[in-house]
Amino acid sequence: MTDQDYRRALDAAVREYEELGERRRQIDQRLAELGHTIGTLSKLLGLTPTVPMGLTDAVRLVMRAGVPMTPIEVRDRLQAIGFDVSKYANDIAAVHTILKRLNDSGELRFVPRAVGKHQYTWNRPVTAVALGPDILRYMREAANEREAMHATEDSPPRRPRRPRGRR
Secondary structure (H helix, E strand, O other), rough: OOHHHHHHHHHHHHHHHHHHHHHHHHHHHHHHHHHHHHHHHHHOOOOOOOOOOOOHHHHHHHHHHOOOOOOHHHHHHHOOOOOOOOOOOHHHHHHHHHHHHHHHHHOEEOOOOOOOOOEEEEOOOOOOOOOHHHHHHHHHHHHHHHHHHHOOOOOOOOOOOOOOOOO
16 A cells, blocks of 8 residues: 555545544434433423433433533523432532532533633543544644635635634
8 A cells, every 4th residue: 555545544534533523412412402302391291210310410411412501500400301309408519519520520621700600511522542643733634625625716714623622
């Protein structure tokens, strides 16, 4: 195989990697939406889940929507989907504890705001560790080349995408 063959194979792998990452984000978003819908409809029908969900999984479900939320908003969203938070002596303290643990594990990201308004958001999957700086640079350059090949004189220039990850 020639260098050119390896580059074509790498280009194909990079494209598939990016497409799968985008599909994963779309699937996570849809799963969160469906979870909310199922919880709300079950509550409206007076049904109780056959497999009870723990607080941690319920918080994950609520947070997967990707919308930054305060602990109080998380508690309110849990109640809205039919999760019974009344079984906790201090429901907001329990939610705070779960949010902090999920933040420590890297599943959530803490978003500092004004005093008392701190939020958490779902931490999008970061680029796999196996991709080193050289490959990431190559991916960006390949993406820029693909974008340039598809550009026409009539189309406005697109803004470059910012890399996602922890800040």
